[in-house]
Amino acid sequence: TLALRWHRLKIAKYRKPKNKAERRQRKRRHPPKLAKSPSMASTAAVPFWRSAGMTYISYSNICANIVRNCLKEPHKSDALAREKVHFTVTKWSEGKPEKPSTTRSDDPDV
């Protein structure tokens, strides 16, 4: 309860907040969340790509792209054709779509 909280705070030299700014300060209990930094100090052993800021998926995709680029000819074009992606991006402003900009990506590295 509030009374109990005040009692506890009184023991710890509680000072009643003078104005709104101080009251707002009191409410903030949790420190703001830091952006996820994979290189924060932790004792677990991490792979070198993790400590450089890469996720497993990007590591895995980079490896796969390297392997695909080293194939012999008929297999290489098959593999690259398999990895093509096509997508459409439409930006919206003020509730209306802008002229639909079709972006087609044939680049498997994207």
Place this chain on the structure above:
Amino acid sequence: MFRQASRLLSRSIAQPQHTKTKVAARAFSTDVPATPTEDSPFSQSWKKVIPTIEPPKTPSSYMKPRPATASTIPTKLTVNFVLPYASQLAEKEVDMIIVPATTGQMGVLPGHVPTIAELKPGVMSVHEGNDVSKYFVSSGFAFIHANSVADVIAVEAVPVDHLDSNLVQKGLADFTQKLGSASTDLEKAEAQIGVDVYSAMNSALTG
């Protein structure tokens, strides 16, 4: 949703007693019997209300549960080797596979201890009698279950003879140079990945 109700209720009742010990709330997929032994409460109550129409099937009734863990070690290992676009080996019975785990080349025989291994770029070989087929795996995971079923999933896996050694040598030289001249952490990491993969391909082609 309601099929799980009895399990959840019993778990919440049991919770206060087992605060320190971890109760395994779920059975492993290898322990579940292959065919359901009794009708679920839903289909029983359905049959009471509408005896003429078959109860609707749920997604799990279409799934084939895994073969249960046998009491004696089976003679063959069942391998499922899958890629995102194809399944290279589907439930193939082999003698042994050797997977390139991050902790080194790992040989898997029937009766292997259940393991989850992250794979590094390397060669996976499948041994069936006297035939050995080798695949170069870019990265992935290998799940070995208690019932001697091994699932190897890879993002890209090619037979070793599909690799072009000229491109591999050129790439290795390129990335070694990039590693020397890299400045930021990310560039260094990418160059290091390239060097790792190309040298693994090199040793696959030469070794």
